[in-house]
Amino acid sequence: MERMVEDFHNELEKLKKRVVRMGNLAQDMLKKSVKALKEKDTDLAKEILNCKNEIANMDEKIEQDALKLLTLFQPMAKDMREMATVLKMITYLARIGRYGKDIANITLELADKPHVKELVSIPYMAKEVDSMINDALTAFENEDVETIDGFTAREKNVDELRYSIFRECLTYMMEDSKTIKRCARYIMVARYLERCGDHAVKMAEKVFYMVTGEHIDLDPPGPTPDCEL
């Protein structure tokens, strides 16, 4: 019996390491997609599209193995919280990876036209979101909730960035209707990045639950930022 329990804890550790690897891939896809968009690098964009299956497979395999462990060992207390966190994390990470793929697709759609202007706000927003994803993953890996301190403020900041990109795009579209197609895509990219920030917050909440056993709301409802010009 002791052997079995030891096996379970070894398997759980391995599973958590796989989640971190999946997280690194998702992070990479998102980061590279914004780089590809900024630099109009279609080769890089295609490379990201190729990762699509890999991340989907990881999601599926980790889920299957987690369910197998749940069934065989019926874990309790912290073990149970870790399993629950693994199962939620992979969903958030798969979505982040998919947003990377979506941005790569936009890069290909916009490949034949120059940018409306040099992209500054989107890469800046992507950097902010990436650091949140990174911190959520680090907190998960090290079981350290201090890393996610300040997530509420960072999430608000990312929301503000999204609306500021939206407002900026509106001015270009009003000035010149030929920019509408491109600007509409930029607005979508900003929306995707903001969703990735939300996923980072959700991951942080789950990590907090995993470590402490307490539920926490890092994104309490507040006033919606002003979208008017």
Added chain:
Amino acid sequence: MSEKASLEMEVKDLDLWYDTKQALKKVNMPVYKNKITAIIGPSGCGKSTLLRCMNRMNDIIDKCRIEGEIRLDDKDVYQKNYDVVELRKRVGMVFQKPNPFPKSIYENIAYAPRIHGVKKKKKLDGIVQQCLKDAFIWGEVHDRMESSAMGLSGGQQQRLCIARALSIEPDVILMDEPCSALDPIATAKIEDLMRVLVKDYTVVIVTHNMQQAARVSDYTAYMYLGELIEFGETEQIFENPQEELTEKYITGRFG
């Protein structure tokens, strides 16, 4: 569990020695009315001993010495002149291994009410039928009431024993690993039965099966080496135990 539960029994500073060996050490534990309380812990931690104290089953063990109180209706059941027969009428017990009397199914249930003074056949028939129905076994035995109870399956025998415990209308039912000799289907039936019974009775169960404790109980007590380490709402104990010993035990990191 939002509603505040009221106390049915209360264990207060209970010490118990088997000769020189102390088996329970200053145990304090509430037993809430119309709730299921599960007692878990490794073998030899004193959980069955504690359960047996609740209807003074340890009285019959030589060299067993008890200090402290177990209160029922604000009276200490260990005080002098306490009517033990009355206590066992109010606090019934179901054991690990089903132990029906080697009598007919009918007699198993009718036995206790009869010695407690119910004489009329019609009234006895009513009690027998009701108890068997309450223990979810009526449908399986109603057409063979005169057959020997020993011919029933293990799961059926255990439900019969529960029906027998119900026949004297106790307030509390103690169950000492009631499912450990049963297969998963019979176990599920007993667990369902517990959840129904708890509407009218208070249940205390000792179990080695933590999933079972997590599934059926409202409160869980974790015991180790004769001490009550942690007591709390079941969800909290299994999701987020406060004591390291509890955490280690329920995640199998023990020893």
